[in-house]
Amino acid sequence: MVTLQISEPCDAETIKEFDSYIPAERLREKLERSPEEVLLIKDGDCTAGVLRWGYLWDYIPYLYFLHVRPELRGRGYAAEALRLWEEKMAAAGFDTALCSIPTDDAAQHFYRKMGYRETGALSIPFGAFAQSMEILFIKRLGAEPAND
Structure with a gap:
């Protein structure tokens, strides 16, 4: 059974195994200030994502x-984690x-399948955060989804 577990500062190393985008210092700050915003996707004792x-x-x-985790993809972990997160947001x-994904990332199809629709784009063409356009x-x- 997939669950979402609020992270703790001691989870920083595990989180960095999955998430190399957030700088270590910013992650530490977030784990101290808003740990509920960094959720471990758990399946029993296994951290799946x-x-x-x-x-x-x-x-x-x-x-x-x-x-x-790449070896766990295709088993519904991401869909269930997203569904649980959406339920938490609705309950709150x-x-x-909202979410976003680079135009060159195949995960955009996952979000469409999950009922998300395009609402714009963001382009960062230069600097430290330069990347493909973000949908x-x-x-x-x-x-x-049909009623949106």
């Missing part, structure tokens, strides 16, 4: 990162969730 989120503009839940009173996705929580 990590889900990291925050707020866009301080009031819209925004999924920053979702990663499952949010009606909308922004939105989902109305608690609504069937």
Whole structure:
């Protein structure tokens, strides 16, 4: 059974095995300040992945990162983790969730399958964070994908 477990500062090394994007110091700060925003995807004692989120503009839940161990992919861990996260957001009173994915990342199809739809794009063409264009996705929580 897949569960989401709130992380603790002692989980930093495990999280970094999955998430190399967040700088170590920023991760430590987040684990101390907002540990509920870094969730371990658990299957019993096994850490199957990590889900990291925050707020866009301080009031819209925004999924920053979702990663499952490569050897466990295709078994529904990511879909179940995303579903559980969406349930938590809806239970907290949010009606909308956002995420984004680079245009050259096949995971964009996963988010479409999960009921997210494109709502824009962000381009960072230079600097330390230069990357492919990022597709922004939105989902109305608690609504069937066909009703969005």
